[in-house]
Amino acid sequence: MATIDDVVRTGVCVGCGGCSAATGGRIPVRLGPTGLYKADLSNATSHDKLLGSKVCPFADESRNEDEIGESLFEGLPRDDRIGYYRSMFAGRVNDDTRVESSSSGGLTTWLLRALLESGKVQGVIHVGESNGPLFGYVISRTIDDLDQSRKSKYYPTSFGDVLRSIRGDGQVYAFVGIPCAIRSLRLIAESDPSLQSQIKYAVGILCGHLKSAAYAESFAWQLGVEPEHIETVDFRIKDRNLTSRQYSFGVKDRRDGEWRTAQTLSLVGGSWGHAVFQPEACNYCDDVFAETADVVIGDAWLAKYEIDWRGTNVVVSRSSELDEIFAAGDDRGDLVREPLEIDSVVRTQSGNFRHRRDGLAVRLADDDAAGRWHPTKRVQPGYPVSDERVRLIRERRNLSSVSHEAFAEAKSAGNLEVYLGAILPLIESYQSSTKMTLTRRILNKFKREAWKIVTSLRSRRQSAGQNQ
Numbered sequence: 001m002a003t004i005d006d007v008v009r010t011g012v013c014v015g016c017g018g019c020s021a022a023t024g025g026r027i028p029v030r031l032g033p034t035g036l037y038k039a040d041l042s043n044a045t046s047h048d049k050l051l052g053s054k055v056c057p058f059a060d061e062s063r064n065e066d067e068i069g070e071s072l073f074e075g076l077p078r079d080d081r082i083g084y085y086r087s088m089f090a091g092r093v094n095d096d097t098r099v100e101s102s103s104s105g106g107l108t109t110w111l112l113r114a115l116l117e118s119g120k121v122q123g124v125i126h127v128g129e130s131n132g133p134l135f136g137y138v139i140s141r142t143i144d145d146l147d148q149s150r151k152s153k154y155y156p157t158s159f160g161d162v163l164r165s166i167r168g169d170g171q172v173y174a175f176v177g178i179p180c181a182i183r184s185l186r187l188i189a190e191s192d193p194s195l196q197s198q199i200k201y202a203v204g205i206l207c208g209h210l211k212s213a214a215y216a217e218s219f220a221w222q223l224g225v226e227p228e229h230i231e232t233v234d235f236r237i238k239d240r241n242l243t244s245r246q247y248s249f250g251v252k253d254r255r256d257g258e259w260r261t262a263q264t265l266s267l268v269g270g271s272w273g274h275a276v277f278q279p280e281a282c283n284y285c286d287d288v289f290a291e292t293a294d295v296v297i298g299d300a301w302l303a304k305y306e307i308d309w310r311g312t313n314v315v316v317s318r319s320s321e322l323d324e325i326f327a328a329g330d331d332r333g334d335l336v337r338e339p340l341e342i343d344s345v346v347r348t349q350s351g352n353f354r355h356r357r358d359g360l361a362v363r364l365a366d367d368d369a370a371g372r373w374h375p376t377k378r379v380q381p382g383y384p385v386s387d388e389r390v391r392l393i394r395e396r397r398n399l400s401s402v403s404h405e406a407f408a409e410a411k412s413a414g415n416l417e418v419y420l421g422a423i424l425p426l427i428e429s430y431q432s433s434t435k436m437t438l439t440r441r442i443l444n445k446f447k448r449e450a451w452k453i454v455t456s457l458r459s460r461r462q463s464a465g466q467n468q
């Protein structure tokens with residue numbers, strides 16, 4: 001049986017802060033030199049470690065997503081890929097100004113706002129700008145605060161302190177988190193009646209993998225802003241003339257207050273497939289659709305939606321109450337929605353499924369072959385893919401691992417080239433092995449162009465209808 005000791009010793013701790021919350025802070029979680037949070041077990045008693053292990057998303061003592069999901073959502077239909085579900089759809093807010101300042105379709109903030117405005121919650125626990133690190137868990141109690149914290153923060157976070165701060169305050173909250181955070185939150189709540197009654201809604205955010213603080217720093221540095229001069233960053237700046245995938249990264253330089261931006265895909269490490277600065281924990285994640293959350297929201301990465309600069313969410317709901325809120329929004333014309341079939345929902349996250357199913361099986365089998373400890377997962381170790389694919393999976397894992405060390409060295413040397421020199425050859429090698437076949441590229445281009453035509457015909461027909 002694994003314990004939290006194994007999780008931390010092997011670098012699989014994602015720094016979520018669950019063990020800290022469960023032990024009243026006796027297990028502190030600290031930001032380390034590679035820009036990732038990690039639990040510090042040096043003063044923890046064996047009892048503390050046991051409490052921590054029970055809520056740790058990577059310890060074998062904790063209940064897994066299937067077990068937690070069953071106690072929360074039994075009776076709902078279930079699919080092995082997305083977990084339990086009640087409804088699923090693609091959509092966005094019907095307001096171009098608001099959608100522009102959201103990561104994707106803006107439905108996460110829209111839903112949280114509906115919960116706050118209706119008094120169903122008094123606060124929202126989510127991620128926004130913090131004192132100290134650039135971003136961290138914060139509590140929003142007003143619509144203004146909520147709006148300040150829109151957009152994805154591809155940045156490490158830890159929720160232990162904020163959860164402890166609200167415990168027993170008599171107020172009710174919605175909690176927003178990536179799948180591993182929600183799993184830990186559910187486990188904490190199971191043995192803590194106070195938090196159980198206070199966290200009324202668990203809103204999941206789809207997560208391909210987490211990034212260390214170096215992700216933001218490396219982009220800023222490439223734009224001429226050294227890490228110590230970063231005031232803040234924006235990971236998802238939209239452009240009305242481009243597709244939703246072609247978003248930009250921006251950094252505000254604290255020396256002159258100016259924003260510098262570049263299309264994320266043009267920056268070294270800007271492709272999510274390269275997995276730079278991915279924590280080791282994400283090599284062991286098998287929960288794509290936040291299976292323990294009441295609702296999970298992500299990007300609907302399908303050609304049909306991708307061509308729309310505004311961004312479109314994919315949503316899987318497991319709650320009748322939240323379904324009613326969405327339906328009421330629809331009736332008022334606040335939202336634009338269309339239902340999705342399960343297979344389409346899954347296709348919005350094709351890369352994530354490759355990484356979390358076949359990729360995970362290969363990594364587990366590699367660990368077994370090398371005699372390395374790994375957490376017990378719902379995916380079985382094995383080599384279900386071609387040798388070429390196995391090689392790619394290993395290259396990607398190596399790329400993540402090298403990125404952390406190389407960037408830490410670049411920072412101590414005060415020279416970005418130290419990082420770029422180490423990572424570029426690995427990215428180039430990975431990229432040349434993953435090059436899409438010509439047929440696949442033509443097919444993808446054809447799909448996007450076809451959807452552009454369909455969309456423009458539809459809007460012409462709609463405006464013709466309105467003019468009649």
Ligand SMILES: Cc1cc2nc3c(=O)[nH]c(=O)nc-3n(C[C@H](O)[C@H](O)[C@H](O)COP(=O)(O)OP(=O)(O)OC[C@H]3O[C@@H](n4cnc5c(N)ncnc54)[C@H](O)[C@@H]3O)c2cc1C
Pocket residue numbers: 101102103104105106107108109110112126127128149150151152153154155157176177178205206207208209210211297298299300301313349352
């Ligand atoms: C690390 C990470 C990886 C992701 N990977 C994928 C992916 O592979 N596929 C995919 O479809 N979607 C992914 N997403 C989700 C996606 O980026 C959007 O967050 C999601 O589509 C919601 O968009 P929205 O417009 O509804 O959000 P908005 O209305 O802009 O609101 C975003 C909300 O999320 C909260 N938030 C931001 N960052 C975090 C965080 N780190 N932890 C917890 N809450 C946070 C904000 O506080 C805010 O409440 C990822 C998000 C994160 C944080």
Ligand code: SF4
Pocket residue numbers: 004007008012013014015016017018019020029038039052055056057058059184
């Ligand atoms: S609960 Fe979270 S912070 Fe604690 S050891 Fe596990 S992964 Fe790390």
Ligand code: SF4
Pocket residue numbers: 014178179180181207208209210281282283284285286287
């Ligand atoms: S990929 Fe999984 S383990 Fe990694 S941060 Fe996302 S939810 Fe957590």
